[in-house]
Amino acid sequence: MKINKESSKHLDDSQKKFESSMNYNNIKSTENICYNDINGSVNPINDINPNKTSIKKEAIKITFDTNKNQDLAENMENDDISEDELKNENIEKEEIESDDNDSENNKDELPQNNEDSHYEKQNMLDYKDIGSTKDIDVPPLLIDQVIGHEESVETIKKAAKQRRNVLLIGDPGVGKSMIAKGMAELLPPEVLQDVLVYPNAEDSNNPLIRTVPSGDGKRIVMANKSTTKGYEEKKLIVTMILIAGVLALGFIYRTQLLFAILAALFIFFISMQIKPKNITMAPKLLVNNSEKRFAPFEDATGAHAGALLGDVRHDPYQSGGLGTPAHERVEPGMIHKANRGVLYIDEIGTMTMKTQQELLSAMQEKKYSITGQSENSSGAMVRSQAVPCDFVLVASGNIQVLEGMHIAMRSRIRGYGYEVFMKDNMPDTKENRKKLIQFVAQEVKNDGRIPHFSPEALDEIIREAKRRAGKKESLTLRLRDLGGLVRAAGDVAKEEGANLVHAEHVLTAKKYSRTLEQQIADRTIVQRKEYAVFNPEGGKIGIVNGLSVIGDRSGLMLPIAAEAAPAQSKREGKIIATGKLGEIAKESVQNVSALIKKHTGTDISLYDIHIQFLQTYDGVEGDSASVSIAAAVISAIEEIPIDQTVALTGSLSVRGDVLPIGGATSKIEAAAEAGIKKVLIPRSNMTDVMIEKKYEDAIEIIPVDTLSDVLENILIGCSEKNSLIKKMKKISSAVADKVPKRPLNACDMPSKS
Numbered sequence: 001m002k003i004n005k006e007s008s009k010h011l012d013d014s015q016k017k018f019e020s021s022m023n024y025n026n027i028k029s030t031e032n033i034c035y036n037d038i039n040g041s042v043n044p045i046n047d048i049n050p051n052k053t054s055i056k057k058e059a060i061k062i063t064f065d066t067n068k069n070q071d072l073a074e075n076m077e078n079d080d081i082s083e084d085e086l087k088n089e090n091i092e093k094e095e096i097e098s099d100d101n102d103s104e105n106n107k108d109e110l111p112q113n114n115e116d117s118h119y120e121k122q123n124m125l126d127y128k129d130i131g132s133t134k135d136i137d138v139p140p141l142l143i144d145q146v147i148g149h150e151e152s153v154e155t156i157k158k159a160a161k162q163r164r165n166v167l168l169i170g171d172p173g174v175g176k177s178m179i180a181k182g183m184a185e186l187l188p189p190e191v192l193q194d195v196l197v198y199p200n201a202e203d204s205n206n207p208l209i210r211t212v213p214s215g216d217g218k219r220i221v222m223a224n225k226s227t228t229k230g231y232e233e234k235k236l237i238v239t240m241i242l243i244a245g246v247l248a249l250g251f252i253y254r255t256q257l258l259f260a261i262l263a264a265l266f267i268f269f270i271s272m273q274i275k276p277k278n279i280t281m282a283p284k285l286l287v288n289n290s291e292k293r294f295a296p297f298e299d300a301t302g303a304h305a306g307a308l309l310g311d312v313r314h315d316p317y318q319s320g321g322l323g324t325p326a327h328e329r330v331e332p333g334m335i336h337k338a339n340r341g342v343l344y345i346d347e348i349g350t351m352t353m354k355t356q357q358e359l360l361s362a363m364q365e366k367k368y369s370i371t372g373q374s375e376n377s378s379g380a381m382v383r384s385q386a387v388p389c390d391f392v393l394v395a396s397g398n399i400q401v402l403e404g405m406h407i408a409m410r411s412r413i414r415g416y417g418y419e420v421f422m423k424d425n426m427p428d429t430k431e432n433r434k435k436l437i438q439f440v441a442q443e444v445k446n447d448g449r450i451p452h453f454s455p456e457a458l459d460e461i462i463r464e465a466k467r468r469a470g471k472k473e474s475l476t477l478r479l480r481d482l483g484g485l486v487r488a489a490g491d492v493a494k495e496e497g498a499n500l501v502h503a504e505h506v507l508t509a510k511k512y513s514r515t516l517e518q519q520i521a522d523r524t525i526v527q528r529k530e531y532a533v534f535n536p537e538g539g540k541i542g543i544v545n546g547l548s549v550i551g552d553r554s555g556l557m558l559p560i561a562a563e564a565a566p567a568q569s570k571r572e573g574k575i576i577a578t579g580k581l582g583e584i585a586k587e588s589v590q591n592v593s594a595l596i597k598k599h600t601g602t603d604i605s606l607y608d609i610h611i612q613f614l615q616t617y618d619g620v621e622g623d624s625a626s627v628s629i630a631a632a633v634i635s636a637i638e639e640i641p642i643d644q645t646v647a648l649t650g651s652l653s654v655r656g657d658v659l660p661i662g663g664a665t666s667k668i669e670a671a672a673e674a675g676i677k678k679v680l681i682p683r684s685n686m687t688d689v690m691i692e693k694k695y696e697d698a699i700e701i702i703p704v705d706t707l708s709d710v711l712e713n714i715l716i717g718c719s720e721k722n723s724l725i726k727k728m729k730k731i732s733s734a735v736a737d738k739v740p741k742r743p744l745n746a747c748d749m750p751s752k753s
């Protein structure tokens with residue numbers, strides 16, 4: 001086993017942070033920490049550390065143990081650690097300790113950081129004190145159930161008070177529609193109105209509109225109905241008497257029977273047509289708010305023009321006065337139903353410009369006439385008086401939605417309201433974990449079919465929220481997805497007849513609730529292995545195992561091949577990249593050429609360099625493959641093989657520094673799934689790593705800072721590799737500064753720890 005000294009200090013930080021995330025206190029060292037696994041057996045913390053690799057175990061000991069040398073000596077016995085390495089470890093330890101001391105001394109300078117770490121160590125999560133989520137009170141108001149968007153909620157409360165429009169921009173499932181619904185609860189319900197539509201005696205195609213306080217509309221229509229009922233009963237009796245009389249005469253005068261039947265039918269038909277004035281003038285209740293406790297909330301997402309703006313139904317019997325009166329065919333739109341309430345439109349940019357324009361004029365005028373939306377329908381002849389539609393618009397979508405949004409609409413929201421950008425994660429603090437627990441309690445209550453969650457199950461949910469955040473010290477706010485896991489875990493527990501959801505139910509649910517992208521990624525890995533697109537063994541020139549992300553959080557192996565051929569053009573060589581590259585990916589390919597020239601001294605203008613993203617039919621975007629591209633190209637030019645047991649990811653700056661990327665955890669998991677033994681990731685991503693327990697022993701995670709770190713870890717071949725690294729050091733002083741102080745590793749094949 002080899003010790004990666006570079007990573008030890010970093011691991012120290014990661015370990016401390018992870019430890020605190022696990023809600024363990026009263027510990028003297030990491031060795032005291034145990035947890036129960038699915039099978040109920042007690043395991044040391046090393047087994048649940050996401051950053052844990054064989055190397056990291058050592059690093060942790062170095063960090064926490066007082067008898068370090070003794071441990072190292074033990075490790076030497078168990079593993080192949082040389083005395084030199086032991087010395088280096090001592091130096092490393094001293095460095096770590098002095099760093100720690102430094103940070104102690106810098107306490108005053110860095111109050112925030114130290115406060116945080118102190119806080120992480122000292123505070124216990126309160127949720128261990130609760131029996132289950134049953135003990136958690138769910139706030140009655142929806143707006144108070146919104147987790148993690150305190151600033152947005154404040155803005156919404158302000159907007160509700162002043163009846164302002166709001167534009168919510170954020171990722172799917174972060175609670176935009178929930179906030180909009182919550183806003184409706186904050187608007188005063190006592191000012192609601194009902195809307196009635198009456199026929200217009202002078203112009204039947206222009207029905208009249210009347211607004212009354214909410215509840216009155218229903219009363220007026222009911223009163224009218226009871227009058228109508230009495231009249232209809234009387235009319236029926238008279239009609240029956242007349243028909244009976246005529247038929248009786250027909251029977252008396254047998255020869256006239258046929259006439260009598262025809263006369264009876266005629267009487268029946270006429271009586272159907274007779275309607276006194278008070279009935280023909282009966283109103284139709286267009287908007288009924290009588291039952292509403294809160295201001296109305298109308299979700300008009302994806303509504304077509306008729307549903308949004310109101311419509312008048314077609315009547316094939318319009319001519320001759322035999323059809324349904326125009327006012328009875330008038331149908332309200334969502335803008336009218338949302339009067340004095342909230343009209344919510346998700347993905348507003350997908351609405352046609354015409355509909356957005358109409359919506360805009362409705363917002364400006366606060367009233368909007370209803371007319372038939374189809375030009376070929378008789379409804380288009382009808383136009384009601386203006387119907388009130390004084391709503392608060394809450395529009396939402398992701399950032400791209402702005403492109404499809406009518407410019408005047410956006411300006412109107414900005415001028416008379418607020419624009420809110422919603423977060424997709426929140427800091428991992430005690431307070432926020434409590435909020436997540438409240439979220440689980442809410443989801444259980446709202447679902448109504450699943451059992452409550454035990455503290456260990458909550459622990460597992462919080463850990464998953466941390467993983468899904470994909471960012472250090474953060475918890476995800478994509479709570480719709482997390483709610484899916486809560487429900488799936490509840491279903492598993494229910495199936496087993498458990499009274500509470502336990503940690504093992506959450507773990508089982510995680511298997512069932514894999515996203516489509518995760519399933520596709522799994523299948524792609526199997527396929528690529530089958531067809532030998534990549535093979536995690538040995539070394540190959542110009543082929544590197546890159547890593548990418550599909551969907552939200554699914555990693556995928558991205559094999560990249562590079563080939564360098566003498567330039568065909570005398571003036572300069574070309575970089576030719578294939579595999580459906582997006583703009584950012586193309587730019588990163590260009591940047592790599594500058595880097596290679598600068599850092600290896602090779603004039604790549606002498607070559608035509610072909611870079612292929614193997615089997616990427618869906619395209620590649622982002623620059624997180626730039627490190628991989630650089631490694632593949634350097635390997636191709638210098639003809640030094642690349643270790644195929646290693647995968648890597650990272651964005652390369654033009655100075656050769658490896659910069660952080662997104663989706664570190666899922667990329668590492670994808671690499672482990674593909675049988676990769678080592679993965680190189682940017683050092684600054686180390687604290688983001690929260691890999692699943694099952695991958696912990698399968699893969700070694702190595703943090704890298706610079707391109708030379710990458711090459712050191714990925715190239716195979718003793719003399720060529722060393723001379724390349726030396727050349728790089730010599731050529732670029734910038735790189736030389738970044739090269740680690742430690743001596744070069746002995747050249748060897750990758751370790752199989």
Ligand SMILES: Nc1ncnc2c1ncn2[C@@H]1O[C@H](COP(=O)(O)OP(=O)(O)OP(=O)(O)O)[C@@H](O)[C@H]1O
Nearest residue numbers: 145146147172173174175176177178346479480483
């Ligand atoms: N911040 C949050 N606090 C509490 N629950 C949340 C939050 N975000 C999402 N949820 C849960 O997820 C569900 C779906 O959220 P919601 O529909 O509001 O998301 P959205 O941002 O509007 O998504 P989309 O843009 O896809 O419509 C909510 O009903 C709630 O159960």
